Amino acid sequence: MESKISQREQWTSKLGFILAAAGSAIGLGNLWGFSYRASQGGGAAFVLLYIFIVLIVCLPVFVAEMALGRNSMKSPLFAPVELGGTNWYPLGILFFIAPIGILSFYSVIMSWTADTFFHIFFFGLPKDISEAENVFKSISGGSSVLLGHLLSLVLTAMIVSSGIKKGIEKVTRYFMPILFIILLGLAIWASTLSGAWEGYKTFLLKFDFAELKNPQTIRNAFGQAFFSLSLGIGIMVAYASYLSKKSNLPKLSFGVATLDTLVGLIAGLITFPIVLTFGLSDVISESTIGTLFISIPSGLASSGLAGRIVAIVFFGLVFIAAITSSVSLLEVPVSSLMDKFGYQRIKSVWIITLLIFILGIPPALNGGVLETLISLTDVLLIFGGFLVTFFMGWVVPRRLDSELDDSKVGTKTVRYLKFMMRWVAPPIIAFGLLISIFELLKGWIN
Numbered sequence: 001m002e003s004k005i006s007q008r009e010q011w012t013s014k015l016g017f018i019l020a021a022a023g024s025a026i027g028l029g030n031l032w033g034f035s036y037r038a039s040q041g042g043g044a045a046f047v048l049l050y051i052f053i054v055l056i057v058c059l060p061v062f063v064a065e066m067a068l069g070r071n072s073m074k075s076p077l078f079a080p081v082e083l084g085g086t087n088w089y090p091l092g093i094l095f096f097i098a099p100i101g102i103l104s105f106y107s108v109i110m111s112w113t114a115d116t117f118f119h120i121f122f123f124g125l126p127k128d129i130s131e132a133e134n135v136f137k138s139i140s141g142g143s144s145v146l147l148g149h150l151l152s153l154v155l156t157a158m159i160v161s162s163g164i165k166k167g168i169e170k171v172t173r174y175f176m177p178i179l180f181i182i183l184l185g186l187a188i189w190a191s192t193l194s195g196a197w198e199g200y201k202t203f204l205l206k207f208d209f210a211e212l213k214n215p216q217t218i219r220n221a222f223g224q225a226f227f228s229l230s231l232g233i234g235i236m237v238a239y240a241s242y243l244s245k246k247s248n249l250p251k252l253s254f255g256v257a258t259l260d261t262l263v264g265l266i267a268g269l270i271t272f273p274i275v276l277t278f279g280l281s282d283v284i285s286e287s288t289i290g291t292l293f294i295s296i297p298s299g300l301a302s303s304g305l306a307g308r309i310v311a312i313v314f315f316g317l318v319f320i321a322a323i324t325s326s327v328s329l330l331e332v333p334v335s336s337l338m339d340k341f342g343y344q345r346i347k348s349v350w351i352i353t354l355l356i357f358i359l360g361i362p363p364a365l366n367g368g369v370l371e372t373l374i375s376l377t378d379v380l381l382i383f384g385g386f387l388v389t390f391f392m393g394w395v396v397p398r399r400l401d402s403e404l405d406d407s408k409v410g411t412k413t414v415r416y417l418k419f420m421m422r423w424v425a426p427p428i429i430a431f432g433l434l435i436s437i438f439e440l441l442k443g444w445i446n
């Protein structure tokens with residue numbers, strides 16, 4: 001039975017929300033995924049497509065998700081039903097299941113990050129690529145990865161069990177400023193490397209028009225945009241349900257999207273100079289999900305103690321970014337279970353955490369399963385994004401109107417957003433979805 005939560009928690013301030021939402025958005029997707037995908041090809045065309053999708057498609061999705069959360073004041077499982085009736089329960093179920101699936105492998109990559117961090121801290125950097133590959137093999141296999149997966153989840157669970165204000169908001173308030181400072185520090189350091197300019201050129205200026213038509217690049221850009229902004233699976237529905245009625249949704253979503261995109265770009269300004277300075281292009285061109293964990297440590301090894309410090313700081317940064325994202329992934333099913341059965345937060349947290357731990361065992365132990373889950377995720381997020389914009393734009397437009405009116409944004413912005421949400425975003429997302437499904441199937445057949 002659905003039970004009412006008498007007093008819904010609220011963020012203490014707008015900044016609290018922005019940092020928490022940016023904390024969700026900024027994560028492995030920016031620091032690992034962005035360079036992983038940008039290096040799979042596409043160069044500057046990938047970056048351009050990505051920015052285009054963020055501006056034209058993802059911003060309306062963002063506002064739609066926030067409007068859904070704040071208007072319903074329900075957990076993602078029940079928000080669509082609250083506004084659109086029981087026919088929309090499947091959308092709520094998608095919101096409930098998708099973050100569970102994503103967190104089950106996300107925490108595996110968190111475990112690699114933490115393990116790499118500790119390995120460099122205690123034993124130093126690997127001497128060459130082959131040693132780095134061996135280290136990565138040991139980190140990403142056997143009991144080590146299971147323990148890391150478990151500990152990452154337990155840490156996430158401890159934060160979420162403390163609630164919105166005392167858990168998620170408090171942690172992101174401390175971690176996000178630290179993250180920004182480290183990121184800037186590393187970018188400045190990377191700019192002093194001998195291959196910095198080569199790196200920037202490869203990342204931002206190597207423009208090939210044909211890449212704009214390459215389905216692989218299009219799919220990567222769509223997937224990256226949705227994944228990086230945490231869109232399509234109810235995260236922003238959950239976070240916006242804790243917002244006060246006074247806050248301006250379009251402005252908040254623009255702020256979060258800008259922060260996230262900047263961090264993605266700055267991460268590229270760090271990783272690409274490292275790759276080009278230390279001659280790692282070959283490792284990168286055979287890009288696998290482990291690339292970052294192999295190339296960065298082996299590249300930095302030639303810089304002695306300074307390299308070791310940079311590597312420790314870098315992987316610490318990646319872990320901080322990941323934890324503020326994993327809490328958002330856990331919050332969605334946790335709040336949904338609380339809503340559904342009237343459970344206490346703590347009980348809900350541990351039930352879901354146990355489930356995610358078990359589901360994460362196959363991807364933890366098998367790289368193939370992990371890669372399959374990652375490629376499925378893109379499709380899922382894009383599909384969810386399509387449904388949310390369609391739902392808010394066409395099925396319950398009045399609810400959208402009332403949220404935008406409450407936001408006190410100018411009438412021009414409101415008109416623009418509604419137009420984008422109805423006429424522009426859904427067809428472009430549908431196009432991206434088709435290409436992504438097609439590419440996914442192609443990958444499976446080959």
Ligand code: PHE
Pocket residue numbers: 024025026027028029030102226227228229230231233235325326328329
């Ligand atoms: N946006 C997060 C990242 O970039 C990952 C994430 C995806 C979080 C989807 C929530 C939902 O790492």
